Amino acid sequence: MSDTKQNPEEQAFLREYQAQDFERPSVTVDVAIVTVADGELRVLCLKRPDHPFKGAWALPGGFVRMNESLEETAARVMREKAGLEGVFLEQLETMGEPARDPRTRVITVVYYALVDAAELQTSSGADIELCWLSVPWKGERGGSAEVRGEDGKKLPVAFDHAEILGLVMKRLRGKLDYAPIGFELLPERFTLRELQEVHEAILSRKLNKHSFRRKVLASGLVSPTGALEQDVDFRPAQLFRFKKPRR
Amino acid sequence: MSDTKQNPEEQAFLREYQAQDFERPSVTVDVAIVTVADGELRVLCLKRPDHPFKGAWALPGGFVRMNESLEETAARVMREKAGLEGVFLEQLETMGEPARDPRTRVITVVYYALVDAAELQTSSGADIELCWLSVPWKGERGGSAEVRGEDGKKLPVAFDHAEILGLVMKRLRGKLDYAPIGFELLPERFTLRELQEVHEAILSRKLNKHSFRRKVLASGLVSPTGALEQDVDFRPAQLFRFKKPRR
DNA sequence: TTAATAGTGTCTCTGAGACACTATGTG
DNA sequence: CACATAGTGTCTCAGAGACACTATTAA
Numbered sequence: 001m002s003d004t005k006q007n008p009e010e011q012a013f014l015r016e017y018q019a020q021d022f023e024r025p026s027v028t029v030d031v032a033i034v035t036v037a038d039g040e041l042r043v044l045c046l047k048r049p050d051h052p053f054k055g056a057w058a059l060p061g062g063f064v065r066m067n068e069s070l071e072e073t074a075a076r077v078m079r080e081k082a083g084l085e086g087v088f089l090e091q092l093e094t095m096g097e098p099a100r101d102p103r104t105r106v107i108t109v110v111y112y113a114l115v116d117a118a119e120l121q122t123s124s125g126a127d128i129e130l131c132w133l134s135v136p137w138k139g140e141r142g143g144s145a146e147v148r149g150e151d152g153k154k155l156p157v158a159f160d161h162a163e164i165l166g167l168v169m170k171r172l173r174g175k176l177d178y179a180p181i182g183f184e185l186l187p188e189r190f191t192l193r194e195l196q197e198v199h200e201a202i203l204s205r206k207l208n209k210h211s212f213r214r215k216v217l218a219s220g221l222v223s224p225t226g227a228l229e230q231d232v233d234f235r236p237a238q239l240f241r242f243k244k245p246r247r
Numbered sequence: 248m249s250d251t252k253q254n255p256e257e258q259a260f261l262r263e264y265q266a267q268d269f270e271r272p273s274v275t276v277d278v279a280i281v282t283v284a285d286g287e288l289r290v291l292c293l294k295r296p297d298h299p300f301k302g303a304w305a306l307p308g309g310f311v312r313m314n315e316s317l318e319e320t321a322a323r324v325m326r327e328k329a330g331l332e333g334v335f336l337e338q339l340e341t342m343g344e345p346a347r348d349p350r351t352r353v354i355t356v357v358y359y360a361l362v363d364a365a366e367l368q369t370s371s372g373a374d375i376e377l378c379w380l381s382v383p384w385k386g387e388r389g390g391s392a393e394v395r396g397e398d399g400k401k402l403p404v405a406f407d408h409a410e411i412l413g414l415v416m417k418r419l420r421g422k423l424d425y426a427p428i429g430f431e432l433l434p435e436r437f438t439l440r441e442l443q444e445v446h447e448a449i450l451s452r453k454l455n456k457h458s459f460r461r462k463v464l465a466s467g468l469v470s471p472t473g474a475l476e477q478d479v480d481f482r483p484a485q486l487f488r489f490k491k492p493r494r
Numbered sequence: 495t496t497a498a499t500a501g502t503g504t505c506t507c508t509g510a511g512a513c514a515c516t517a518t519g520t521g
Numbered sequence: 522c523a524c525a526t527a528g529t530g531t532c533t534c535a536g537a538g539a540c541a542c543t544a545t546t547a548a
Contacts, residue, residue, distance in 0.1 A: 191500090192500090192501090193499085193500080209500095209501090210501085210502075210503095213501075213502090232498095233497090233498075233499095234497075234498045234499045234500085235498075235499050235500050235501090236499090236500085237499080237500055237501085238500085238501090
């Protein structure tokens with residue numbers, strides 16, 4: 001802004017720039033808000049009230065405002081569409097196929113958020129829902145994901161959002177065993193069984209109990225609180241707390 | 248485009264849409280073209296002829312055209328600025344701080360490319376150069392990277408491109424031991440020593456020879472060609488070829 | 495008491511690193 | 522021959538999985 005005195009050296013740039021100026025893509029941010037409830041992956045979806053893809057389910061999103069960073073847009077979408085603040089939020093991928101939105105050129109920067117299911121007291125009307133997120137492939141191969149309703153039936157997904165959800169799962173599976181992201185899906189105090197169930201939900205496979213406990217305890221990322229879990233019909237497990245790694 | 252009959256349900260979208268319509272960010276693609284020469288990481292940089300950051304070094308880039316996907320833009324930049332075609336190219340991250348370009352709002356989608364040094368017959372004028380890429384942090388911690396010239400002196404880097412190069416290195420280091428990316432930086436036939444040197448350059452640390460060979464050979468991703476390397480003053484090593492994994 | 499889960503002891507297998515060795519090319 | 526690097530044999534150590542066992546709570 002301090003540099004706009006129109007000196008001659010700026011001409012070349014402006015020539016190229018003006019040429020592009022008459023038509024620019026729109027830029028939006030979409031957010032995949034992921035959680036685990038009852039050992040199953042969920043993702044927050046909105047039912048589209050309008051064309052295109054009317055009636056299909058889509059990720060919440062919004063236009064990037066001129067004075068807002070991408071991360072700020074993502075945080076605003078989280079606040080406005082899901083009432084969430086201060087949760088784990090990370091950029092995933094930018095989708096830019098010219099025809100991905102049939103109306104006009106829309107480039108969308110996708111973020112994903114990880115949330116404790118208890119925080120998502122979704123106002124769950126008919127138009128906003130925590131849908132099941134199911135992944136029809138193993139490991140980190142990749143591919144599209146599917147969205148299902150209460151009844152387990154596949155729901156129609158708008159735009160390229162099924163592909164996006166596939167990328168979310170690929171990222172989560174890849175990141176899970178070297179980054180502390182499982183904790184983001186749990187309340188402040190949790191049992192090691194709950195943490196293992198979160199990992200199993202993300203990976204879609206059973207893990208070895210002893211190995212899992214050894215690795216988590218050896219990581220130094222959890223500390224026992226001394227308290228025990230409540231309201232279970234069997235031996236209660238110890239509650240742990242996530243200990244932020246000092247960098 | 249088949250859907251623009253202005254039915255009443257589309258009004259709501261258009262209302263929100265028009266409100267944003269008067270001002271949109273520009274979208275560009277920047278590409279970090281990375282290679283390894285003489286066991287050292289290099290990146291292709293252009294010296295900026297104009298303000299802002301006149302004289303500083305920047306990654307090649309270009310505006311996204313309206314009918315072009317992001318990947319196509321990246322491929323076009325590769326072709327136009329470096330004369331490269333058909334090499335490894337992957338999306339990295341999208342940078343969107345409102346003030347990252349002092350002139351106007353520019354959101355840039357960053358790709359990185361991996362190239363065999365021999366293919367980069369850079370027309371190496373004074374304004375385009377294969378700069379040294381040095382990384383002042385260990386492991387996958389992250390942070391900005393530095394760009395150096397022939398003489399080893401740090402060069403000024405334009406925009407947020409030092410941060411971008413840090414992200415490139417973080418991605419490369421993280422990806423190196425589970426994805427076959429080392430091969431992308433080598434000619435079709437290579438020795439295991441050359442492959443190890445590429446890995447060591449990316450990780451900035453020495454690797455155990457025996458371990459490395461065991462892992463590479465066990466991976467099933469290389470096959471021996473039977474031929475031996477030429478023009479060395481000592482016992483020549485066997486040449487291997489990268490074997491594409493069947494999915 | 496039984497049922498169910500929490501939590502552990504111990505064995506095996508596999509892969510990484512350390513070290514030393516043999517093999518094979520050039521000069 | 523000496524020399525430099527290619528390539529391997531073998532030991533140790535650490536982490537993951539398998540299996541079986543003990544511990545602790547509710548009902």
